[in-house]
Structures are given as C-alpha cells and as structure tokens.
Amino acid sequence: xxxxxxxxxxxxxxxxxxxxxxxxxxxxxxxxxxxxxxxxxxxxxxxxxxxxxxxxxxxxxxxxxxxxxxxxxxxxxxxxxxxxxxxxxxxxxxxxxxxxxxxxxxxxxxxxxxxxxxxxxxxxxxxxxxxxxxxxxxxx
Amino acid sequence: xxxxxxxxxxxxxxxxxxxxxxxxxxxxxxxxxxxxxxxxxxxxxxxxxxxxxxxxxxxxxxxxxxxxxxxxxxxxxxxxxxxxxxxxxxxxxxxxxxxxxxxxxxxxxx
Numbered sequence: 109x110x111x112x113x114x115x116x117x118x119x120x121x122x123x124x125x126x127x128x129x130x131x132x133x134x135x136x137x138x139x140x141x142x143x144x145x146x147x148x149x150x151x152x153x154x155x156x157x158x159x160x161x162x163x164x165x166x167x168x169x170x171x172x173x174x175x176x177x178x179x180x181x182x183x184x185x186x187x188x189x190x191x192x193x194x195x196x197x198x199x200x201x202x203x204x205x206x207x208x209x210x211x212x213x214x215x216x217x218x219x220x221x222x223x224x225x226x227x228x229x230x231x232x233x234x235x236x237x238x239x240x241x242x243x244x245x246x247x248x
Numbered sequence: 249x250x251x252x253x254x255x256x257x258x259x260x261x262x263x264x265x266x267x268x269x270x271x272x273x274x275x276x277x278x279x280x281x282x283x284x285x286x287x288x289x290x291x292x293x294x295x296x297x298x299x300x301x302x303x304x305x306x307x308x309x310x311x312x313x314x315x316x317x318x319x320x321x322x323x324x325x326x327x328x329x330x331x332x333x334x335x336x337x338x339x340x341x342x343x344x345x346x347x348x349x350x351x352x353x354x355x356x357x358x
Contacts (some may be wrong), residue, residue, distance in 0.1 A: 124303065145311075149286050156283075165338070210282055210283065210303075216288060
C-alpha cells in the first residue's frame with residue numbers, strides 16, 4: 109500500500125493529517141497498537157518539522173506486511189548542522205512557532221526514539237529528506 | 249475514573265466533546281510543549297495545558313488521551329472545539345491555574 113500527502117509550510121491547522129490517516133490504515137490491518145503509537149509520534153513530528161521550517165513538503169508512505177517506510181521530503185532552508193539538530197533541546201524554530209508549544213528541540217530526537225531506522229539528509233537552501241522505517245512484527 | 253466524574257468533582261466547564269465523557273482516565277500529563285506531550289504522554293491521560301490551538305486536539309487524538317483541561321479560563325480556538333466533537337475527546341475549561349488544577353486532579357486520581 110502506498111500513500112502520499114502534501115504539506116504546506118506554516119499550515120499548522122492541517123498538520124497531523126498524514127499521521128491521522130496512517131494511524132487509521134495501520135489499525136485496519138491490525139498492526140500492534142504499540143508499534144502504531146511509535147509510528148504516529150514519528151510521523152507527526154516530521155509533519156510539524158515541515159510546517160515549522162520548510163516551504164513545501166510531501167510525505168510518502170509505503171506499507172508492506174513486514175514494515176512501513178516513510179519518506180518526508182521538503183523544499184526549504186535545509187539543516188545547517190544535522191548533528192546539532194539531533195540534540196535534544198536544540199531548535200531554530202521562530203518565536204511564533206515556539207509560542208504554539210513547538211520548537212522545543214524535541215522533534216528529531218522523538219523521531220529517532222520511535223523508529224527502527226532513520227536517515228536524514230539535508231542541503232542548505234534546498235531542503236531536507238528524512239526517511240524512517242518501522243518493522244510491523246511485534247517484538248516479543 | 250471517568251471523565252464525567254472529574255467534571256463534576258472539579259467543576260469543569262465542558263467546551264466540546266461531550267460524547268467522550270465516559271472515557272476512562274488512566275492518569276494525567278501537564279505540559280505546554282506539544283512535542284513533550286507527543287513523546288511522553290500515554291493513552292487515557294488527562295492533559296492539562298494553556299495551549300488553545302487546533303494542534304492540541306491533533307495530539308490528543310493521536311495519543312488517544314481521555315480529555316484536555318485548559319487552564320486560567322482561556323478560550324480554545326473554534327477549530328479545536330470542532331475537531332473535539334469528531335474525535336469525541338472532551339475539552340474542559342477551568343478558571344484555576346495549572347498548579348491548582350493539577351494538585352486537585354492528582355489528589356483525585358492517586
């Protein structure tokens with residue numbers, strides 16, 4: 109199964125659409141609730157990152173019986189220093205975004221913690237590509 | 249304990265999501281940082297916050313929280329309330345501060 113969602117930078121009102129839909133699909137195919145929770149946290153954070161930082165983005169979801177692969181690709185300012193961005197508490201979010209309760213520097217660490225594999229590539233002034241994978245077979 | 253019981257005991261105003269008042273409460277979570285709630289809150293918890301925008305409900309729904317309590321009499325945004333009806337997650341309002349309402353809820357649930 110494959111799904112694609114578009115994200116507009118700054119459009120916080122629609123953030124969470126992809127995560128909400130993916131959650132419904134995974135429930136329908138009886139994926140373990142604990143695994144669904146992890147995927148939803150990671151995808152929501154990724155959606156918020158595009159909203160908060162980029163101009164335009166898309167989410168591509170590929171679900172197989174074994175795993176779910178999610179690519180979040182955006183056009184935007186990119187990330188200057190990925191190692192720093194991965195640190196809990198580091199953020200470049202604007203004051204307006206922080207006022208909403210985002211931009212606490214927890215997004216990427218939350219994604220890493222809730223996925224089985226995660227890769228991030230970024231080019232300054234072009235955009236960022238995030239890819240993460242969760243295996244759907246429940247562990248123990 | 250059901251959401252309805254904390255509404256009655258703590259004198260909370262129901263702003264939306266009445267159909268979720270029979271949700272079972274497993275605990276509480278207090279934070280105004282949305283990523284913190286996303287990362288750390290658990291299913292069935294009551295979330296106490298001063299945030300009033302629509303993303304609060306997106307998180308409550310994704311995390312399957314029991315209810316949201318908005319503090320200091322703040323008014324939730326209309327699109328948050330609209331979504332609450334669809335998600336059947338009660339949005340409750342109190343005039344009390346975060347500190348006060350958290351203490352009261354903690355004592356009820358402990």
